[in-house]
Amino acid sequence: TSPQDMLPRGFEYHNGNGTLCLIGSYEKEGHVFTEEHDQSIDYGIDFYAPQTVLTPDGRRVMIGWMQNWDTCNMRSQPKTWFGQMSLPRELSVREGRLYQKPVRELEELRRNKVEYHGVKVAGEALRLAGIEGRTVDMELEIAPAQGRELCRKFAVRFAQDQERHTAISFRPHESILKIDRKFSGSRRAIIHQRRSLVRHEGGALRLRIVLDRFSAEAFVWDGEQVLTATIDTPLSADGISFYADGEAVLDVVKYDLM
Incomplete structure (x- = not known):
């Protein structure tokens, strides 16, 4: 309803x-x-x-x-x-x-698989070769670095260039996942973000993010929760990067959607 x-x-x-x-x-x-x-x-x-x-x-x-x-x-x-x-x-x-x-049936549109495992993300934004695009199906597994404290924040930024990006960020200490488009190119003070209380397993979280040119849909734990947003960002902004305040370990599998 x-x-x-x-x-x-x-x-x-x-x-x-x-x-x-x-x-x-x-x-x-x-x-x-x-x-x-x-x-x-x-x-x-x-x-x-x-x-x-x-x-x-x-x-x-x-x-x-x-x-x-x-x-x-x-x-x-x-x-x-x-x-x-x-x-x-x-x-x-x-x-x-x-x-x-x-x-x-969406999986039949997947092409050009790129994957990384056990990537350490700490501090400055990290770009990975082949991880980019605006029609993308991307699976992420985020976990704490072994023997280290939970990071304060982990973020994936997409539809990104030098000026713009949209982000999905996770704060494991608070169990909060946020979608934020305030830097997506909007020129109005509209609704830019929403937060959700999510389940995590010792700081680990699994996401699937599907990008379709002017939208993002993030599926948490195989669909236990979903966060959806439209973005008005030029298609030339196709960068994807990862950031951690602290240290995290990332597995990522990315497909282009054709």
């Missing part, structure tokens, strides 16, 4: 005009639904009014409107389009929680 003007509850429902799902049990004969859990569907900036379809092979697939009500009138000229739809997402429920994964 897509309620409007909601008050936040902890780290849930910060969009005001957001989306939520109700999970519970349904008794068919009496048509009685018993709610057992509720949660945000998307923890990012731009996601509203999702619709679902049932595929012939039995998958429940959802697509959302990748926009938020507070930026509807801020169309930048001279683009001939405004707004877009999210990736189709396969839905499932595990242990009373909604999970979302990019529809499996």
Whole structure:
């Protein structure tokens, strides 16, 4: 459902005009639904009014409107389009929680695999050869360096050039993941960031980030949470870099989407 003007509850429902799902049990004969859990569907900036379809092979697939009500009138000229739809997402429920994964057919568009394992990230932004682009499917595993304290912050920056970038950052001491587009090229004081409380395993976190020219969708722990945002950054800004305040170890697998 897509309620409007909601008050936040902890780290849930910060969009005001957001989306939520109700999970519970349904008794068919009496048509009685018993709610057992509720949660945000998307923890990012731009996601509203999702619709679902049932595929012939039995998958429940959802697509959302990748926009938020507070930026509807801020169309930048001279683009001939405004707004877009999210990736189709396969839905499932595990242990009373909604999970979302990019529809499996997306993997058929993957090309040019590049991977690194055990890369130490510390201090200044790190660029890796072959890790760049604006139509990208990228899997990250972030972990503490062996024998070292948890880093204070880890960030991946994308759609990046000398002036612009969008970032997804993780603070393990606070268990907070944030998407932030304030340096993406926006010329207005619009909604630029959202934070989500995430689960981590001793400071380790797994992310899948899908970039589609003017959008980013970040899937946490195989879809346990998702953060979505649109960006208005020139396509020439195609850099990707990694940063740690402290020290972290990174595994990354990146594909171009063709």
